[in-house]
Amino acid sequence: MFNVVIVRYGEIGTKSRQTRRWFESILMNNIREALVSEDIEFKKVEAKHGRILVKTNKAREAVDVLGRVFGIVSLSPAMETDADLDKINRTALKLFRRKKREVGLEKPKFRVTARRITKEFPLKSPEVQAKVGEYILENEESEVNLHEYDIEVGIELMEGKAYVFVDKIYSWGGLPIGTQGKVVALLSGGIDSPVAAFLMMKRGVEVIPVHIYMGEKTLEKVRRIWNQLKRYGYGGKGELIVVKPKERERIIEKLREMKKEKYTCVFCKYMMVRHADRIAREFGAKGIVMGDSLGQVASQTLENMYIVSQATDLPIYRPLVGLDKEEIVRIAKEIGTFELSTLQEDEIPFIPKHPVIRGSWEEFRKIYRAVFGEEPKRGGC
Amino acid sequence: MFNVVIVRYGEIGTKSRQTRRWFESILMNNIREALVSEDIEFKKVEAKHGRILVKTNKAREAVDVLGRVFGIVSLSPAMETDADLDKINRTALKLFRRKKREVGLEKPKFRVTARRITKEFPLKSPEVQAKVGEYILENEESEVNLHEYDIEVGIELMEGKAYVFVDKIYSWGGLPIGTQGKVVALLSGGIDSPVAAFLMMKRGVEVIPVHIYMGEKTLEKVRRIWNQLKRYGYGGKGELIVVKPKERERIIEKLREMKKEKYTCVFCKYMMVRHADRIAREFGAKGIVMGDSLGQVASQTLENMYIVSQATDLPIYRPLVGLDKEEIVRIAKEIGTFELSTLQEDEIPFIPKHPVIRGSWEEFRKIYRAVFGEEPKRGGC
Structure with missing residues (x-):
C-alpha cells in the first residue's frame, strides 16, 4: 500500500x-x-x-x-x-x-x-x-x-x-552520526554510561566503545548493552574494545600496603581514562564520554572528578552531569539499556567500604608515585 | 487557612x-x-x-x-x-x-x-x-x-x-545547593550558558558567575540574566564577576597581521577559560561550566572544544552537550532566561565571517606563541 x-x-x-x-x-x-x-x-x-x-x-x-x-x-x-x-x-x-x-x-x-x-x-x-x-x-x-x-x-x-x-x-532529532567526529565511550555495565554514550551519538558523534575488564559476567553484560546501543549507531558502529589492565594487581596491593584502600575507586577510574586516552589517540577520537553525574553516590564529587580528569588532556564529556537519576533511568528505559544494566555483574572483591569522598590531588600524586615510581602525567604531555 | x-x-x-x-x-x-x-x-x-x-x-x-x-x-x-x-x-x-x-x-x-x-x-x-x-x-x-x-x-x-x-x-528535584561544591560559570549573554549554569545549580553546585566584558549592552543583559538565575540560587548566590580582558586588542591585531582571523572565536573562548580558571582558583571552585553543545553552529566541533579545553586543568562541565537546541530553548523558557537572552547585545566588530571549523592545536599554539612569546600552558601547570 x-x-x-x-x-x-x-x-x-x-x-x-x-x-x-x-x-x-x-x-x-x-x-x-x-x-x-x-x-x-x-x-x-x-x-x-x-x-x-x-x-x-x-x-x-x-x-x-x-x-x-x-x-x-x-x-x-x-x-x-x-x-x-x-x-x-x-x-x-x-x-x-x-x-x-x-x-x-x-x-x-x-x-x-x-x-x-x-x-x-x-x-x-x-x-x-x-x-x-x-x-x-x-x-x-x-x-x-x-x-x-x-x-x-x-x-x-x-x-x-x-x-x-x-x-x-x-x-x-539530533544530528546524523558521522557529522561530528569520534569520541571514546567508557562502558562499565551500569545504568549511566550507556545513556551518556547514547546522548553523544544523538548529537552526531561516532562512539568507540571501550570496556575495562572486570570479569566474564560483566563483560557479557556490556556486550549486550553495546549490541543494544548499536541499534542507534547506523553511520558508525565500532566493535567493543576490551582492555584487560595489567597494572590492577599492583595498584591494589600498593594501596593496601599504604592503607589507602579508600582511593581504589578513584585510582581505578583514573586508569580507565588513561586507557581510554590511549585508545582515543589510536583511533583519532577527540574526546572521552563518561556517565558521571554529581552526588548520586557520595563519592561522585567535583574533587574526585578533578583527579580523574588529570589522566588525559582530551576533553571529558559528561552529558549526564546536570540530570537527576530518574531522568537518566527514564532515557535508559526508552532506549532499551535499563534492563540489561540491571543484569548480574562480577563481584569486585577490592571495592573499599568507604571510598574517599573528596579525594586530594596531592595525596593521589603521592600514591601514584609510590605505585609507578614517577609523576602522573597526562596522555598528551 | x-x-x-x-x-x-x-x-x-x-x-x-x-x-x-x-x-x-x-x-x-x-x-x-x-x-x-x-x-x-x-x-x-x-x-x-x-x-x-x-x-x-x-x-x-x-x-x-x-x-x-x-x-x-x-x-x-x-x-x-x-x-x-x-x-x-x-x-x-x-x-x-x-x-x-x-x-x-x-x-x-x-x-x-x-x-x-x-x-x-x-x-x-x-x-x-x-x-x-x-x-x-x-x-x-x-x-x-x-x-x-x-x-x-x-x-x-x-x-x-x-x-x-x-x-x-x-x-x-535535584540536590540542595551547597552540597556539591563550587564551579565557575561563564555567562555570555546567549541562550545556552544560563541553562548550563542552571543545570549545575540543580545538581547542588554553587555557581560563581563570570562574564567576559564585550560592551555595556551585553553586560546589562547578562546582569539581568544572572538576576533571574539567582532566583534559583538560594544556598549560594555570588555576585556577577566581570572581567575586562586587557589582552584582547593585542590578540585581534596579531590575528589580523597573521591573516588568522578565523581563529578569533576559538582564541576568545580559550582566553575566557583562562580567566575562569584564574577566578576558580581564587574562589576554590573545582570546575568550569560552559554552555557548549555540539554542531549547533558549524564551529561547535570536538576539535575546537579540544583547543579551548587546553586552557585549564580543571574539568570543564558541559551539561548541554547531549541536548538538541529545542530542548535547551524549552528549559530556557521554563526558567525565565530565554526572553532575556534574546535582548540586544553589543555588536562585536571583530567576529570573523568564516570561523575555523576544525581548528588545529598545532596552529593554535603557533598563533599563541606569536601573541604571547611563550607556549600556551594550563592554569594549573
Whole structure:
C-alpha cells in the first residue's frame, strides 16, 4: 500500500547550503546503512526540497528502523501518486479508511493539510484541502474539525507528484552520526554510561566503545548493552574494545600496603581514562564520554572528578552531569539499556567500604608515585 | 487557612544516615534563606520522618518560593490539626470545598489518601480513608473514584498531628545547593550558558558567575540574566564577576597581521577559560561550566572544544552537550532566561565571517606563541 517514506529533518535546515548538502548526504548514507543492515528492500533514497524520500514497498518496516537514525525529526509512511486531483482523492480516501479502522471510531473528526512544495500544481493548498475534504465527507461517515481531529490527512505536492499520508511519527532529532567526529565511550555495565554514550551519538558523534575488564559476567553484560546501543549507531558502529589492565594487581596491593584502600575507586577510574586516552589517540577520537553525574553516590564529587580528569588532556564529556537519576533511568528505559544494566555483574572483591569522598590531588600524586615510581602525567604531555 | 507546607525530597532519602542529616540541614538552611530573602514570615522549619515541615501562615506564597529551591521533589500547602477524627473530617471537608470551587465541577470525583507515618493513631490508613471519604460524601455533592479523580485529599498522620492537603506541586528535584561544591560559570549573554549554569545549580553546585566584558549592552543583559538565575540560587548566590580582558586588542591585531582571523572565536573562548580558571582558583571552585553543545553552529566541533579545553586543568562541565537546541530553548523558557537572552547585545566588530571549523592545536599554539612569546600552558601547570 505505502510506497515511500517521507523523512523530515530539523537542525540541518538552518545551516549554510554547503553544510546542508554535506549533512544531507551523510544522513542519506546512514539511512541506506540502516535499511541494508535490517534487510529492508528499497528502491531509492533521495533528497528533495528539504526532505528525504525513501522509495520502498516496506514503508512500515522502514519507519521502525529509521526511528533509530539520528538527525530525523519525523517520519511518514506515504503513498506517492501523480499530482492529479482524482488520484489524490482516491489515495486520500483509501488511507483515510485504513486509519478510520485503526482508530475504531464510527464518525471520526478529521482535517486535510496540504502543502505545495513546488508550485506547478494548478490548485492552491487551501483549495486542495477543501476538495479532498469534500471527497472524503461524501464517501465516508466523518466530520471536519480543524482543531480537534482524530485523523489528519497530509498531502505534499512536488514535481508533479503527490505524497499522501495519515501518520507522522516523531523521532529522536539530533544530528546524523558521522557529522561530528569520534569520541571514546567508557562502558562499565551500569545504568549511566550507556545513556551518556547514547546522548553523544544523538548529537552526531561516532562512539568507540571501550570496556575495562572486570570479569566474564560483566563483560557479557556490556556486550549486550553495546549490541543494544548499536541499534542507534547506523553511520558508525565500532566493535567493543576490551582492555584487560595489567597494572590492577599492583595498584591494589600498593594501596593496601599504604592503607589507602579508600582511593581504589578513584585510582581505578583514573586508569580507565588513561586507557581510554590511549585508545582515543589510536583511533583519532577527540574526546572521552563518561556517565558521571554529581552526588548520586557520595563519592561522585567535583574533587574526585578533578583527579580523574588529570589522566588525559582530551576533553571529558559528561552529558549526564546536570540530570537527576530518574531522568537518566527514564532515557535508559526508552532506549532499551535499563534492563540489561540491571543484569548480574562480577563481584569486585577490592571495592573499599568507604571510598574517599573528596579525594586530594596531592595525596593521589603521592600514591601514584609510590605505585609507578614517577609523576602522573597526562596522555598528551 | 493553611498553616504549614509539607516539603518532600527525593534522592537524599537514599543516602547513608549521616549524609542524609547533612543534606537535610543544608536543605533546611536553603529553605530558610529563600523565605527570608522573599520576606515570607514563618515560625519554624523542621525535619520530620523524611519530610520537612515549614510552619507558616503564608503557605501559598511559601510554595511559590520553595518551588525554586533545589532538592525538593514536591510541595503541599497543608493544614495541621490534632490527630482527632472529628477535626480531620472538618479540615478535610473545608479543603475539599475550597478545591471544588477551584476545579468548578458540580459533582467532582475524588479519593482520600491517608498515611500513618508514626503509628500511634488508633485507625489504620484504609480506615481513615473510608471515614473521611464518607464524611465528605455526606456533606458535599461528590463521588468516590480511586482511579480517575478530580480531587485528591491527602492526610499524613504523625506524632499526634494530622496534615491535610489537596494539592501536591511537583518541583525541580535535584540536590540542595551547597552540597556539591563550587564551579565557575561563564555567562555570555546567549541562550545556552544560563541553562548550563542552571543545570549545575540543580545538581547542588554553587555557581560563581563570570562574564567576559564585550560592551555595556551585553553586560546589562547578562546582569539581568544572572538576576533571574539567582532566583534559583538560594544556598549560594555570588555576585556577577566581570572581567575586562586587557589582552584582547593585542590578540585581534596579531590575528589580523597573521591573516588568522578565523581563529578569533576559538582564541576568545580559550582566553575566557583562562580567566575562569584564574577566578576558580581564587574562589576554590573545582570546575568550569560552559554552555557548549555540539554542531549547533558549524564551529561547535570536538576539535575546537579540544583547543579551548587546553586552557585549564580543571574539568570543564558541559551539561548541554547531549541536548538538541529545542530542548535547551524549552528549559530556557521554563526558567525565565530565554526572553532575556534574546535582548540586544553589543555588536562585536571583530567576529570573523568564516570561523575555523576544525581548528588545529598545532596552529593554535603557533598563533599563541606569536601573541604571547611563550607556549600556551594550563592554569594549573
